[in-house]
Amino acid sequence: MPTPVQTPASDSRGQSPAVGVACRGVEKEFGSGETRTRVLHGIDVDIGCGALTLLVGPSGCGKTTLISIIAGLLDPTAGDVTLFGTPQSRLRGNRLVDFRARNVGFVFQQYNLLPSLTAAENVAVPLLVARQPRKRAIERAGGVLEAVGLGSRLKAFPNQLSGGQQQRVAIARALVHEPRLLVCDEPTAALDSQSGQTVMDLLKSVAVHPDRTVIVVTHDSRVLQFGDRLLEMADGRIVHDTIPRPSIPLSSP
């Protein structure tokens, strides 16, 4: 069995961060017979809490498949993913759905905000999924929107917000139920540099939480400076695991 790619040995305070996500021998195949394609080849990696982990690589290298498996949206063909000490293989059906609802937050490239809900209502959705009363959920959502700098746009509909604002609403939605794992898929791909920087600053601040793991999938080289850890994938494997150096600021030409 190959040696797992370990989480960085220590943080800036010299303490070992807790492991949020542990992948062991994760493989994924799609199709069957002659059309069978292996997308992931035995991924072994530990991803710690309290840090922003970037997952990068060219299109088709398996990034999206890997985060889908980590988030519990796809079943691996082989191997297992352990989230905060709970192996996903032990969770099936509604138990997995409930586990995901409590522990995972999602930020999508296309925001996926419901157009007929206001910003506050959109943010409240995960709380409604958790069966919280609507009024209380929307109040709580307002507080989170305040925290991401959108306190004045609570009643705005998505089509009244800029792309950057919509993504911040999406981040607020992903955080409102205080998940331990935040999975972000190309969060800056549809944004201009300024908005992208704002979003990444926000994610960076979110990742500081010692019990939270934040994984950002990106192929936007401008955001690499925000990562505490860089996992580079190619052909279904993690080929490099590094701590990125500060690079060109996102807002620079």
Added chain:
Amino acid sequence: MNWVAWKMLNGDTAKYLGAVFGVAFGVLLITQQASIFVGLMSRTANPLRDVREASVWVTDRHQQNADEIEPISDGALYRIRGVEGMDWAVRLYKGVARGRRPDGIFRQVILLGVDDHTFVGAPRTILMGDLADLRRPSAVFIDKAGHESLWPGEPLRLGREIEMNERRAVIVGICETSAPFQSFPVVVATYSQATQFIARERKQLSFVVGAPVAGVTPAEACRRIKAATGFEALTYDQFVWQTINYYMANTGIPVNFGITIVLGFIVGAAIAGQTFYLFTLENLRHFGALKAMGVNNRRLIGMVLLQAAIIGAVGYSLGVGMAVSFFEVTGRVLPDLRGINIPWQVAVGTAGVVIAIITVASLMSLRRVLLLEPAVVFRG
């Protein structure tokens, strides 16, 4: 999540209204056509079905419906009165005559001859005149719609005259009757007077109507009459349904209305189903996002069914409302459509059709939602 489902539906106004319109249009078509069909069929036995006091109807044994009458001899009345278990029995005439105004304008009329003494079979709703005046020479009542048909645009007035079989008839009363199938005016006279208004035949008695004594059911009385006299004897319901069934079996009316009703279902289902399906397709990524966020299939099914139920309920209410308005307006403006309303059975049946439509629409949509992989949200 029901609230989210409602907001999703309400937020896409065009599709929401499109699906509601589809259901409402289908409901309007089905309700309106089914009600007219039921109304027409129930009219086939009019105006005789107004004679509700008679629970036993006796006529020629070969009669198939209330419009093709083979008269029986007047002596039949006494034979039937003599059947054990009969409380009373009287004569009733129904025929068709030609009613001609003094200026020559004429219309075919339905002529009812009610018992001279008891007035069994006489109209119950008298708008003008006194029923006792029927005993005056040449006296007749005419129904309101018939008056309006013979003297269109003129106010209701007693004393007008018509000629039937070259005999003068004086209108001494105006009444309401159940609208007849043929839309002819209904003229009511005493039996002895009515038989003067038609060409003389050897036998003239259309029906003997009566009721059994307490303790003998109409069905039992009919059985005894058949056995004793050989005449056809029917209960009130059997008599009404005999004519309805005749028209159902021997005319193209059920097929024609049936085709329209089926078209209403198909069009309603197609518009509502397709629109709702498109609505679901366009929201698939949102459903995917909700799935990723932890909404399980049971709750998603609940959301989709709620959306479909809202469309069904609003569409049904609108469709039935439009149909009710249609009958309200046409019942006042078009005398031929008076008295046609929406029977509760049609309303309930249409609700069943709507449930079928939204079930089909939901199943099509649910299939896509349930098969949706939540990981689709990461595919841009």
